[in-house]
Amino acid sequence: MELEQLADEMLLRMEAMFRNRPHKMISELSKGEIFLLGYLLSCGGAARSSALGEALGTSTARIAAAVKSMEGKSWVFRETDQADHRKTIVHLTPEGEAHALGYRDRARNELIKLLRELGAKDALEYLRITKKMNEIVTRMNTGNSDNAEN
Structure with missing residues:
Protein backbone atom coordinates (compact mmCIF):
# COMPACT_ATOMS: atom_id res chain seq x y z
CA MET A 1 0.00 0.00 0.00
CA GLU A 2 1.32 3.47 -0.89
CA LEU A 3 1.97 6.01 1.89
CA GLU A 4 -0.86 8.23 0.61
CA GLN A 5 -3.30 5.32 0.86
CA LEU A 6 -1.99 4.41 4.30
CA ALA A 7 -2.45 8.01 5.46
CA ASP A 8 -6.01 8.08 4.10
CA GLU A 9 -6.84 4.78 5.81
CA MET A 10 -5.26 5.96 9.06
CA LEU A 11 -7.30 9.19 9.00
CA LEU A 12 -10.51 7.23 8.46
CA ARG A 13 -9.71 4.82 11.31
CA MET A 14 -8.66 7.62 13.68
CA GLU A 15 -11.81 9.64 12.91
CA ALA A 16 -13.98 6.59 13.58
CA MET A 17 -12.10 5.74 16.77
CA PHE A 18 -12.33 9.26 18.19
CA ARG A 19 -16.10 9.26 17.76
CA ASN A 20 -16.34 6.46 20.33
CA ARG A 21 -16.70 6.96 24.07
CA PRO A 22 -13.27 5.93 25.41
CA HIS A 23 -11.40 8.10 22.96
CA LYS A 24 -13.81 11.01 23.31
CA MET A 25 -13.10 11.01 27.03
CA ILE A 26 -9.35 10.75 26.50
CA SER A 27 -9.50 13.55 23.94
CA GLU A 28 -11.22 15.79 26.50
CA LEU A 29 -8.27 15.26 28.84
CA SER A 30 -6.11 17.15 26.35
CA LYS A 31 -8.35 20.17 25.74
CA GLY A 32 -10.76 22.55 27.39
CA GLU A 33 -11.80 22.68 31.00
CA ILE A 34 -10.83 19.10 31.83
CA PHE A 35 -7.32 19.74 30.51
CA LEU A 36 -7.05 22.95 32.54
CA LEU A 37 -8.18 21.19 35.70
CA GLY A 38 -5.64 18.43 35.08
CA TYR A 39 -2.93 21.02 34.44
CA LEU A 40 -3.76 22.74 37.72
CA LEU A 41 -3.54 19.36 39.47
CA SER A 42 -0.08 18.80 37.99
CA CYS A 43 1.02 22.28 39.18
CA GLY A 44 0.05 21.65 42.78
CA GLY A 45 -3.35 23.30 42.45
CA ALA A 46 -2.44 26.77 41.20
CA ALA A 47 -1.01 28.47 38.12
CA ARG A 48 -0.95 31.85 36.45
CA SER A 49 -3.53 32.43 33.74
CA SER A 50 -0.66 32.98 31.29
CA ALA A 51 0.73 29.52 32.07
CA LEU A 52 -2.69 28.00 31.41
CA GLY A 53 -2.80 29.73 28.04
CA GLU A 54 0.66 28.47 27.14
CA ALA A 55 -0.17 24.92 28.22
CA LEU A 56 -3.39 24.84 26.21
CA GLY A 57 -1.89 26.80 23.33
CA THR A 58 -4.71 29.30 23.25
CA SER A 59 -5.43 32.98 23.74
CA THR A 60 -5.80 34.78 27.05
CA ALA A 61 -9.41 35.56 26.08
CA ARG A 62 -10.16 31.84 25.72
CA ILE A 63 -8.52 31.11 29.06
CA ALA A 64 -10.47 33.92 30.73
CA ALA A 65 -13.73 32.49 29.38
CA ALA A 66 -12.84 28.96 30.50
CA VAL A 67 -11.80 30.15 33.97
CA LYS A 68 -15.03 32.15 34.30
CA SER A 69 -17.03 29.05 33.34
CA MET A 70 -15.10 26.90 35.82
CA GLU A 71 -15.59 29.52 38.56
CA GLY A 72 -19.33 29.26 37.95
CA LYS A 73 -19.05 25.52 38.60
CA SER A 74 -16.98 26.14 41.77
CA TRP A 75 -14.01 24.26 40.29
CA VAL A 76 -11.55 27.17 40.51
CA PHE A 77 -11.14 30.63 41.98
CA ARG A 78 -8.93 33.52 40.92
CA GLU A 79 -6.75 35.87 42.89
CA THR A 80 -4.35 38.64 42.03
CA ASP A 81 -0.70 37.59 42.05
CA GLN A 82 0.84 39.40 45.03
CA ALA A 83 4.26 39.40 43.32
CA ASP A 84 2.84 41.11 40.21
CA HIS A 85 -0.58 42.72 40.55
CA ARG A 86 -1.05 42.66 36.77
CA LYS A 87 -1.14 38.86 36.82
CA THR A 88 -3.85 36.45 37.95
CA ILE A 89 -3.39 33.13 39.68
CA VAL A 90 -6.02 30.43 39.17
CA HIS A 91 -6.52 28.03 42.09
CA LEU A 92 -8.14 24.62 41.99
CA THR A 93 -10.93 24.08 44.52
CA PRO A 94 -11.62 20.74 46.22
CA GLU A 95 -14.68 20.43 43.95
CA GLY A 96 -12.51 21.02 40.88
CA GLU A 97 -9.97 18.48 42.02
CA ALA A 98 -12.70 15.90 42.63
CA HIS A 99 -14.21 16.56 39.20
CA ALA A 100 -10.84 16.24 37.43
CA LEU A 101 -9.87 13.06 39.27
CA GLY A 102 -13.33 11.55 38.75
CA TYR A 103 -13.23 12.29 35.03
CA ARG A 104 -9.73 10.85 34.73
CA ASP A 105 -10.85 7.68 36.57
CA ARG A 106 -13.88 7.26 34.29
CA ALA A 107 -11.69 7.70 31.19
CA ARG A 108 -9.18 5.21 32.61
CA ASN A 109 -11.92 2.65 33.26
CA GLU A 110 -13.22 3.00 29.70
CA LEU A 111 -9.70 2.52 28.40
CA ILE A 112 -9.21 -0.58 30.57
CA LYS A 113 -12.33 -2.10 28.99
CA LEU A 114 -10.97 -1.35 25.54
CA LEU A 115 -7.53 -2.79 26.35
CA ARG A 116 -9.10 -5.92 27.83
CA GLU A 117 -10.91 -6.51 24.53
CA LEU A 118 -7.75 -5.74 22.56
Whole structure:
Protein backbone atom coordinates (compact mmCIF):
# COMPACT_ATOMS: atom_id res chain seq x y z
CA MET A 1 0.00 0.00 0.00
CA GLU A 2 1.32 3.47 -0.89
CA LEU A 3 1.97 6.01 1.89
CA GLU A 4 -0.86 8.23 0.61
CA GLN A 5 -3.30 5.32 0.86
CA LEU A 6 -1.99 4.41 4.30
CA ALA A 7 -2.45 8.01 5.46
CA ASP A 8 -6.01 8.08 4.10
CA GLU A 9 -6.84 4.78 5.81
CA MET A 10 -5.26 5.96 9.06
CA LEU A 11 -7.30 9.19 9.00
CA LEU A 12 -10.51 7.23 8.46
CA ARG A 13 -9.71 4.82 11.31
CA MET A 14 -8.66 7.62 13.68
CA GLU A 15 -11.81 9.64 12.91
CA ALA A 16 -13.98 6.59 13.58
CA MET A 17 -12.10 5.74 16.77
CA PHE A 18 -12.33 9.26 18.19
CA ARG A 19 -16.10 9.26 17.76
CA ASN A 20 -16.34 6.46 20.33
CA ARG A 21 -16.70 6.96 24.07
CA PRO A 22 -13.27 5.93 25.41
CA HIS A 23 -11.40 8.10 22.96
CA LYS A 24 -13.81 11.01 23.31
CA MET A 25 -13.10 11.01 27.03
CA ILE A 26 -9.35 10.75 26.50
CA SER A 27 -9.50 13.55 23.94
CA GLU A 28 -11.22 15.79 26.50
CA LEU A 29 -8.27 15.26 28.84
CA SER A 30 -6.11 17.15 26.35
CA LYS A 31 -8.35 20.17 25.74
CA GLY A 32 -10.76 22.55 27.39
CA GLU A 33 -11.80 22.68 31.00
CA ILE A 34 -10.83 19.10 31.83
CA PHE A 35 -7.32 19.74 30.51
CA LEU A 36 -7.05 22.95 32.54
CA LEU A 37 -8.18 21.19 35.70
CA GLY A 38 -5.64 18.43 35.08
CA TYR A 39 -2.93 21.02 34.44
CA LEU A 40 -3.76 22.74 37.72
CA LEU A 41 -3.54 19.36 39.47
CA SER A 42 -0.08 18.80 37.99
CA CYS A 43 1.02 22.28 39.18
CA GLY A 44 0.05 21.65 42.78
CA GLY A 45 -3.35 23.30 42.45
CA ALA A 46 -2.44 26.77 41.20
CA ALA A 47 -1.01 28.47 38.12
CA ARG A 48 -0.95 31.85 36.45
CA SER A 49 -3.53 32.43 33.74
CA SER A 50 -0.66 32.98 31.29
CA ALA A 51 0.73 29.52 32.07
CA LEU A 52 -2.69 28.00 31.41
CA GLY A 53 -2.80 29.73 28.04
CA GLU A 54 0.66 28.47 27.14
CA ALA A 55 -0.17 24.92 28.22
CA LEU A 56 -3.39 24.84 26.21
CA GLY A 57 -1.89 26.80 23.33
CA THR A 58 -4.71 29.30 23.25
CA SER A 59 -5.43 32.98 23.74
CA THR A 60 -5.80 34.78 27.05
CA ALA A 61 -9.41 35.56 26.08
CA ARG A 62 -10.16 31.84 25.72
CA ILE A 63 -8.52 31.11 29.06
CA ALA A 64 -10.47 33.92 30.73
CA ALA A 65 -13.73 32.49 29.38
CA ALA A 66 -12.84 28.96 30.50
CA VAL A 67 -11.80 30.15 33.97
CA LYS A 68 -15.03 32.15 34.30
CA SER A 69 -17.03 29.05 33.34
CA MET A 70 -15.10 26.90 35.82
CA GLU A 71 -15.59 29.52 38.56
CA GLY A 72 -19.33 29.26 37.95
CA LYS A 73 -19.05 25.52 38.60
CA SER A 74 -16.98 26.14 41.77
CA TRP A 75 -14.01 24.26 40.29
CA VAL A 76 -11.55 27.17 40.51
CA PHE A 77 -11.14 30.63 41.98
CA ARG A 78 -8.93 33.52 40.92
CA GLU A 79 -6.75 35.87 42.89
CA THR A 80 -4.35 38.64 42.03
CA ASP A 81 -0.70 37.59 42.05
CA GLN A 82 0.84 39.40 45.03
CA ALA A 83 4.26 39.40 43.32
CA ASP A 84 2.84 41.11 40.21
CA HIS A 85 -0.58 42.72 40.55
CA ARG A 86 -1.05 42.66 36.77
CA LYS A 87 -1.14 38.86 36.82
CA THR A 88 -3.85 36.45 37.95
CA ILE A 89 -3.39 33.13 39.68
CA VAL A 90 -6.02 30.43 39.17
CA HIS A 91 -6.52 28.03 42.09
CA LEU A 92 -8.14 24.62 41.99
CA THR A 93 -10.93 24.08 44.52
CA PRO A 94 -11.62 20.74 46.22
CA GLU A 95 -14.68 20.43 43.95
CA GLY A 96 -12.51 21.02 40.88
CA GLU A 97 -9.97 18.48 42.02
CA ALA A 98 -12.70 15.90 42.63
CA HIS A 99 -14.21 16.56 39.20
CA ALA A 100 -10.84 16.24 37.43
CA LEU A 101 -9.87 13.06 39.27
CA GLY A 102 -13.33 11.55 38.75
CA TYR A 103 -13.23 12.29 35.03
CA ARG A 104 -9.73 10.85 34.73
CA ASP A 105 -10.85 7.68 36.57
CA ARG A 106 -13.88 7.26 34.29
CA ALA A 107 -11.69 7.70 31.19
CA ARG A 108 -9.18 5.21 32.61
CA ASN A 109 -11.92 2.65 33.26
CA GLU A 110 -13.22 3.00 29.70
CA LEU A 111 -9.70 2.52 28.40
CA ILE A 112 -9.21 -0.58 30.57
CA LYS A 113 -12.33 -2.10 28.99
CA LEU A 114 -10.97 -1.35 25.54
CA LEU A 115 -7.53 -2.79 26.35
CA ARG A 116 -9.10 -5.92 27.83
CA GLU A 117 -10.91 -6.51 24.53
CA LEU A 118 -7.75 -5.74 22.56
CA GLY A 119 -5.66 -8.23 24.53
CA ALA A 120 -2.30 -7.82 26.24
CA LYS A 121 -0.13 -8.54 23.18
CA ASP A 122 -1.92 -6.07 20.91
CA ALA A 123 -2.19 -3.48 23.69
CA LEU A 124 1.58 -3.59 24.21
CA GLU A 125 2.16 -3.34 20.46
CA TYR A 126 -0.23 -0.38 20.23
CA LEU A 127 1.61 1.33 23.09
CA ARG A 128 4.98 0.68 21.44
CA ILE A 129 3.81 2.18 18.15
CA THR A 130 2.11 5.21 19.71
CA LYS A 131 5.22 5.94 21.79
CA LYS A 132 7.32 5.79 18.64
CA MET A 133 4.86 8.05 16.80
CA ASN A 134 4.96 10.55 19.68
CA GLU A 135 8.76 10.60 19.56
CA ILE A 136 8.68 11.23 15.79
CA VAL A 137 6.09 14.00 16.14
CA THR A 138 8.15 15.62 18.89
CA ARG A 139 11.22 15.57 16.65
CA MET A 140 9.20 16.97 13.75
CA ASN A 141 7.91 19.79 15.96
CA THR A 142 11.42 20.70 17.08
CA GLY A 143 12.68 20.83 13.50
CA ASN A 144 14.65 17.58 13.59
CA SER A 145 12.58 15.45 11.23
CA ASP A 146 15.21 12.86 10.33
CA ASN A 147 13.77 9.44 9.61
CA ALA A 148 13.16 7.35 12.68
CA GLU A 149 15.19 4.23 13.21
CA ASN A 150 13.36 0.92 13.11
